Amino acid sequence: MVKKTKPKVLITGARGSLAQQVITRMKSHYSLVIVDFRRRVIMDDDIPSYFVHITKRGFEDIFRDHQIDGVIHLGRMETDESDRFSRYNANVLGTQKLLDLSIKYHVGQVLIMSTYFVYGATAYNPAPLDENSPLKASELTKNLVDSVELENLSQLYLWKHPELNITILRPCNILGPGVRNSMSLLLSQKTAPVLIGFSPMMQFIHIGDMAEAIITAFQKNNPGIYNVAPNDWVPYQDAVVSCGCRRLPLPSIPPALPRAISLMFDQKKFPSYLINYFKYPAVIDGSLFAKTFNFKPTRGLDYIFSHYKRKKSHMKE
């Protein structure tokens, strides 16, 4: 009798809270290899962990040492971690290297995390934006060029190398325990800035649901580009209040003014390049993902916001 071996899956960005959730849920069904460029991540003794930058030659050793069957590419250099040139190298050229290595070592499946930011938030956005909508984020700011370029590159490989079975996910705002993206940090504060007269519609998904979405997409392996968002919407200012934050109204016009003011804030929590996302909507249509993968998030908005509300009550104590 031939013993069935577990598929070997490489997960990048292992230090991130989303990656940790994915690793925890996948480790019993897959043979995992994890990597991060910030520090070595210790999960379990039987999970090989690498501490290497994606752009370095040593990264290929992972592919030499292990027969990788699939890649879940969650690793990303964030805006507060470096300047935009280094980010471009890590996020765009690094992803290109990962995809080239995947071709060279005959990896059968690659899942790439993108973001809804790629659509750009403009006053003229229709709603909801489906996967065929143009990616306008790089029009708004150079700080999002790497996100759009990463997408374009991944799409190029998606069509040119069908053997890679590339799936690209564009999730809405991910929130929940341990999440350290701009929106999560902002809603964790006692006071959150809002732009006077603007409260765009937003979507939020719980980190646990997002981890499930990634695993479901990987398991069912249906290559393509998918938005991931629940069928629920709330204006930003309502979300701020529901998370127990006090609103700090900032002047919204002329457009240069809130941008200048945001420079006085912590750049990670209220980055100037995301100002448009606090002003205009970029609501995405998650129906294709929901239908293709029979996926429905299990945690609603109240549940998501309650985590931030609880955090505030701990802060008071």
Next chain:
Amino acid sequence: MRIRSILKKLLVSPELEEQVNNIRKPVGVYGYDPWGYNIDTCMICLSLFKNIYEKYFRVETHGLENVPAQGRVLVIANHSGQLPIDGVLIGYAIATRKDGPRAGRAMAERFFPTVPFIGNLINQVGGVIGDPVNCIKMLENEELVIVFPEGVRGSGKLFKKRYQLQRFGNGFMHIAMTCRTPIIPVGVVGCEETMPSLADIKPLAKLLGIPYVPVTTPIPLPAKVSLHFGKPMMFEGDIDNEESVTEKVRQVKTEIRRLIDIGLSNRKGVFYG
């Protein structure tokens, strides 16, 4: 959120609340849809607008029963009066009718979302920017969409051109045919006289980035308004060429012209009757 709850308690009557709750409109747990429509804001605005609709403009409706109680539908009307009062009146009439009230979704000018407070308010009462994608997605959602194919050509025209229909865009017909959607033509009479424009200060409009700056009254005048809803018009089949679409648009325009003429011939006076 808190202000909205207080306003709702103060202004919204139980009858109106029941009426609006009868509108079959899927929204999320916070009462919003993807375009920002909010059921509570809608109730508050309908309450605030009640007297304006009934006592200020003394709106009369004819043929309101022609509007289907459910399913996708395009309401196509003539546009006038500098401000989108006609859209609000049509929306109010449909949302407050006794049998089968519906939430009308009006296609608004593209500059509205850039205006603080106004953009969000328009979204909350059902308006969205006039983008074909919005219109198609809403129709796929089985919604009622109000479109003014004249756009700013109609709303911004001078008083001397009142009741002269301007060029209709073909976009709505493409959408109606592609989405297999019935069209309800509407002739609006009275809105032309609410804000008679004597001139358009084009350089100022260009400077402000808005479609027009009319020389007109500071507030809308209390002209009596009548809304004439026509029978559903269905245009089926494939689109052969643009000329055939233009011909179908002409049919809708002719019907709206006929409805306007009925309204004009029936009215006893601009401000009374």
